[in-house]
Amino acid sequence: MKWKPYAQSHLTIHEQIVDWIKSRIEQGHWAVGSKLPTQRQLAAQFNVNRSTVQLALDDLKADGLIEARMGSGVYVANNSWNMLLNRTRPNWQRHIESSIHKPNLDTIQIINEYEQMEDIIRLGTGELSPDLLPTKQLEQSLQEISLESKAIGYSAPQGSFKLRQLLSEYLKKRGIQTAPENIMIVSGALQALHLIALGLLERESFVFQEQPSYLNSVLPFQSAGMRMVSVTRDAKLLTTLKTLKRKRQSIFYCVPSLNNPTGQSWSVKEMQDIYHACKELQIPIIEDDVYHELRFQDSSPAMKSFDTFGQVLYIGSVSKTLSPGLRIGWVVAPSPVIERLADIKMQTDYGSSAFSQEIVTHWLASGLYEKHLIDLRDQLKRRASLVEELLEKHFSRIATWKKSEGGFYIWLRFNEPIVNKELFLALLNRKVLINPGYIYDASDLHHVRLSYCYASVDEIQVGLQNVLDTIRHQE
Amino acid sequence: MKWKPYAQSHLTIHEQIVDWIKSRIEQGHWAVGSKLPTQRQLAAQFNVNRSTVQLALDDLKADGLIEARMGSGVYVANNSWNMLLNRTRPNWQRHIESSIHKPNLDTIQIINEYEQMEDIIRLGTGELSPDLLPTKQLEQSLQEISLESKAIGYSAPQGSFKLRQLLSEYLKKRGIQTAPENIMIVSGALQALHLIALGLLERESFVFQEQPSYLNSVLPFQSAGMRMVSVTRDAKLLTTLKTLKRKRQSIFYCVPSLNNPTGQSWSVKEMQDIYHACKELQIPIIEDDVYHELRFQDSSPAMKSFDTFGQVLYIGSVSKTLSPGLRIGWVVAPSPVIERLADIKMQTDYGSSAFSQEIVTHWLASGLYEKHLIDLRDQLKRRASLVEELLEKHFSRIATWKKSEGGFYIWLRFNEPIVNKELFLALLNRKVLINPGYIYDASDLHHVRLSYCYASVDEIQVGLQNVLDTIRHQE
The missing domain is CATH 1.10.10.10 (Winged helix-like DNA-binding domain superfamily/Winged helix DNA-binding domain)
Structure with a gap:
């Protein structure tokens, strides 16, 4: 490069x-x-x-x-x-x-840099591999798009109305009743978090999250001066929230479906408990729901689907399913929130790419999107099984994991606390890139976020062999 | 909507x-x-x-x-x-x-909202009218783009290498010697300012600017906690900068070519004076150069063209020339700056639309872009002349203005301080939307940013007649 x-x-x-x-x-x-x-x-x-x-x-x-x-x-x-x-x-x-913004963690910066290189085996990448992307179909769809001059000018603050209309229909299948006025188009889920941080929270606010958390690897709230508070779903949760909530403005962040990095999902009961606890305490919830379409079995409902109080800020995206290069996601929220976030978006980037919005509109309206999802789930499931076989064969004595329910990741837990920066760098030397658990929870030296969505199964095999060799070498 | x-x-x-x-x-x-x-x-x-x-x-x-x-x-x-x-x-x-971010000014929010409506005459809009956008050609070009799977994944932190390579060639014509490594793709010039605010300045830093200023209408620095300081290009400037610079970290923002909102440009001598003054004091300069391709006559050089010290952060964009809906701009800056801004961009939106980047790449590589510019300048010049005729006929007794040198705007100065919010709202009642001077300089009640790039000349005629009627009515 x-x-x-x-x-x-x-x-x-x-x-x-x-x-x-x-x-x-x-x-x-x-x-x-x-x-x-x-x-x-x-x-x-x-x-x-x-x-x-x-x-x-x-x-x-x-x-x-x-x-x-x-x-x-x-x-x-x-x-x-x-x-x-x-x-x-x-x-x-x-x-x-x-200056104001925090730099990315050193490990993340290295990951971002090395992900651009050619001959690296990427064992942790959270993005579809080139051969899982519907590139040809996307190219084809470019030819079917007819542009209107109005659509390629500056965007309406909330984004394309046509797209929001289609999304309000699409979201019904997820049990979410909403209207185009309550949807806002963003440049991916991460931008939604950035806008929420700037537009809805005062500095020093508490952001509740479970550990490990995706947020620790991207810092949208931390950079805006918020404080991250780890919580666990147990009997003490309500008391914890109640005590802390009294002190400061708060928000609860969660990925109930196919969590990043663990791949695990909450039960309906767990969702309801959190929802009601937060409602009781008037703590808004951010439901990050970008992976749900990749569940191998029937999807559990979204938390937003039982939210009749405007308690949940719901985030979706096509980055994990169609193409990250589109940079298209959405937020569903009560009107005052949407208007506020849209106002800030107009001050920071004047809206998302109209061309990307047209493409997503086309894919939703034509049914191409849902057809593609069926195929994609199949392929991911196949990959997950093959990788699980590899793990069974080579890792069962030194690590544990749960069978994947969908999405991209297996949260591989080593019995010994060996996943440190040294291991990360040693593997980099062998041209193997891992996402170590410590970027999602600084105190975690046991886990690796193993991804079966990017590298080929052959590459994963080579990569895992390198992991084993490196671990043995370090012992 | x-x-x-x-x-x-x-x-x-x-x-x-x-x-x-x-x-x-x-x-x-x-x-x-x-x-x-x-x-x-x-x-x-x-x-x-x-x-x-x-x-x-x-x-x-x-x-x-x-x-x-x-x-x-x-x-x-x-x-x-x-x-x-x-x-x-x-x-x-x-x-x-x-929360942290400032809301848009009330007048700006109204403008953003009413710009989405159908039957409004937009006298101040800073965007090409639908009939000046090369919509058909853009649609055509979609068919010529062949996508690569790698290109539609998550972007490299600095954006498409191919596009940056083309830009480094394109910028040579502007006298700017740079390399792809020193270019970063952003989602429009405004995002560049937002990233600079977050990534290069401490809170309470001084941002020097001339009045009136585009920045007062979008608040990227103000929302991040910086302080705006008005300066004038006169004998006292150096002393002012020197005194204030000692107190705090500072940066100098300017639009030397076809200023927004005034439409005026600095002479080469003026550019050099500011450049040397800032260099002397180690004050970085932001050169916002998004309008220069729309000069009717030969372009004056960019300030960046005589910057051999990495003093100038240069910003360009296709929003004013090709389509705002693409959301593609660029920053040229020294490596540490580019790396920092790219790192923050990865934390806020994970890069700009790959599809938009492909389109701009195609337009630059094929020569379509420069051909389009020739045509666009002609059309804008014709519009400017017609509007100047209208002004000559109807406004010469109550207002003054300078002949347009290019771009979108005529900075119309009324002899009396009549351009207040009352006038703005009264015109809105008549479905005429103006950009009053006070959104660019809170103390200015004399000016209107009259734009000849959006409304048709006929609409402008009707709109201006409404302005005259409203003023008479208020007297």
Whole structure:
């Protein structure tokens, strides 16, 4: 993805690298005093031997442009270059460090980066593999879409009316009675959480969630200054909520159907208990329901389906089912909430892609979407079974798991607390990328979110073998 | 866009309205104690006479579901309904009022709402009219796009590499030397500002801007807790910047080419002065350059073109030129900035629509985009001339303006301070929507942002006649 030397250039590879690094420094992309990537990283980026990188760096050192610091790496040189430029640049690092939003966890940043690389086995990725995406059908559907000029201008604050109308019909099958006015289109479920954080909660609010939680891996509430509070579904829950609720504004976040990362679902009784507890205490609920269409068996109802009080903010999306690249999701909520979130969306990105909305409209209206879901569930189920066989064969003595009920994930629990950052990095060295449990619950060193939706079963087999080898090696 | 009674229903119009309002209350969309829209608003929404609405409301009052309060409107009744429900609902209003993000200005909310209606003359809209959008060509281009499965999964943090590569070529024509690594795709320029606010500035930072300013109408920095500081390009500017910069972290926002709302551009000398002043003081600059392709004459350079220090964060977009519905823009900036903004984008919406990115890629790669721009500039120029003729004829005694150099707007200055909210609302009553100067500068009661890009010249003529009539009427 990044710059590489060109084989066709009139310059040697090593000269091209020197020129490129110079231009990075010259144009201010690599600031004075900043650290260069390691030789290993540069060699990987350029797709060359380390010795070629070494050669280029030596040249640059001789020119006084960079300098090695004992045991700490190579830096853009301070003095010479500074003199040459006769200026200092904006101190971006200070800007970044003092700004509002939290950075992604280091492990997440690495995952985001390595997921873009070609030859990595992705054991934890929460996205459909290219061969599960209906790419050809999507391409075909592009030809069937007729655009209206009105539709490709700035969007109405809540998004396409046609799409919201179709969604209000579609949601009836999920037991949810709503109207287009109470639906808002968002750019995926994560944006819905971001808008809720900005538009409905004061700083320091409590966000209740079970552990492990998807929210710990994305920080939409944490970055907005909210406090995450872990709760468990037990006899003490009501008391806990009651005590804390008195102190601060609160909201309850949950994924009752096919939880991320555990893959587990609540029973109807459990849903009702939480719903009534929250209603009693006037704590709004966020029901994140992006996986339910991927249940292998009949779906349990949505919590929203027994909500006649406007207690539940319901979130859906096509990212897990049709294509994440569409960036289309929706929120169902009472009018004041929808109007508020729509108002903020108009201030942050002026609405979601009209083209993506047209595509989803077409897929819902034509029935293509539901037909695709049937096929997709079958394929995911097949993959889940095969991976479960692999686990049975190779992991039953060192780990436990529950049979998948649908969705993407198996929440693999190792008997020993071995899933730490060291293991994560060691596997990365073997080009195997895992989603360790600690990104969903910082104190968890037992779990891995194993995903059967992205890598092929063959790749998963190789990846799991690497996991076993690495664990043995570390013992 | 909202619910309306159906002519084909077996219920009378008035019964349908009663049922609909009941369901709003029952489902919690209209909370107990909340105020109903006015009769006028309801009649407009339902497209019926006020008397029909009155009839329906009388029925609901008789049922005890709503109650009139002296001189203040009609409310969802407290007691009877409350007893019936036996519960209170989440207090959304309290949630909204105590939350982080600022609401849009009231006038902006009204504009956003009325822009969705059919029979409104929009004199201020900053978007291409349906007949200036290349809708048919866009539809055609959908058929030429071949999708790759990889491209419709979750996006790389910075967006499509192919698109960034094309943009780095395209930007050369604007004098900007950059590389795909230093470009990030965003969902429009506004999102870029939102990400900069969250990712590069601490709360209470100073954001320098000239008055009037587009930023006052969208609040991306204000909502994140930054302080807006007005500056003027004069002899005292450097001192002002120097004094304030010492106190807090700062950034300078500007639209040097075809400013929004004034339509004016800076001279090269002015750009250089600001650039050097900011460089001297290490104040980063945001150059919002979304209009430059619409200059009727040769474009002046971008400030970014003489930035060899990574001082300028450059923002571009296709929203003003190709289609706002694509929601595609870009930021060019030093690596640490791009990486930071991309990281936050991954936390807020996981990237921009892959489909929109594919479309823009196709338009840039095929040359369609630049061909379209030539045609678009011609048409805008023709519209501008016609509107200037109208102004010459009818407004020269009460207002002044500068001849348009391109883009969308004429910044019309009335000799008297008459452009207040009263005028805005009076015109709305006549179904004419203006963008009053006070949304760009709260103290300005002289200006209107007159746009020749949306309404037809005939509509503009009618709209302007209404403006004249209303002003005369108010005198």
